[in-house]
Amino acid sequence: MSDSKIITNAEAPEGYSGEGFFATKLSDVVGMARANSLWPLPFATSCCGIEFMATMASHYDVARFGSERMSFSPRQADMLLVMGTIAKKMAPILRQVYEQMAEPRWVISVGACACSGGIFDTYSVLQGIDKVIPVDVYVPGCPPRPEQILDGIMRLQDMVRTESVRRRSSPEYTELLASYNIK
């Protein structure tokens, strides 16, 4: 686990404050807002999905990190969590789900199978979901414990918090999507 403590209010970003005003960068405010309300889209195909059920239930409670609403529509989700073995037959469906998500969108690959195919070194299994969609955070483990999944989400929050508001229209990002043949 990272060492951040659990807080109920998001900390204010760096800025200048005086009497009756506070000045900061727009991208910091946007980043803070995005990072503290990441709506997850669980794409669970096997045992990692069971661990995620524990993660989102009361004991580990992913809602503490601003993810109280599981979205089962890709159009209303920010964070795609791929948990489990993805067969090659499933790959186009995963890709379609990713394409249906609105920008900005992030992907966490949970577990050995989603990251690399895991023990399934075979013709029918996709050898890592990064063969079909770009991935932001990889959570290793077979399956990872809920703490690890939470840690992965918090690492993603760090990325989201510091992401430039212009990143999604940058040529590098367009190039990244083009390398996956996603328009």
Added chain:
Amino acid sequence: MALENPVIQQALTDSFGSAVSDFQQIHDILTFEVAADSISEVMLFLRDDATLRFNFLTTLCGMHFPDASTDRQFAVVYHMHNWIDNVRIRIKCYLNAKNPQIDTVSSIFLSANWQERETYDFFGIIFKGHPQLKRILNMDEMVSFPMRKEFPLEDGGRTDKDDRFFGRTTDNC
């Protein structure tokens, strides 16, 4: 009186002669070979005969023996079950590797429909007369029949797998 194996063997040899052969008991189940072109008649007889009454097709699957002679490289194995006397049998049909074709039994047992599609999917065995012979489990774009021994089990596109950790001796690192 339970249905005894010699009775089954006698009834089959009386009706089909040399099309049925090589009767033997393997792991408590009577096993025999049927010529590939007479599988429909044999199966219909086994189902409808008043004493045999093999009313259930438990499963069917393919086999591949790449080292056998060309006319016996593929086989389709059928398991049948008589629910009334609780007797099981196993039928093997050997096929020629140049043209692995056999008649469908999906008109006799509807349950054979998906099982024959699966056998086609993994072994490329053609079931003549099957209503919808297309891939069932693998993706449609696949060109190989993955359970045939000449196709590698691994995904060729893998980049981070070390054969030593998967119980294989070839070295790819």
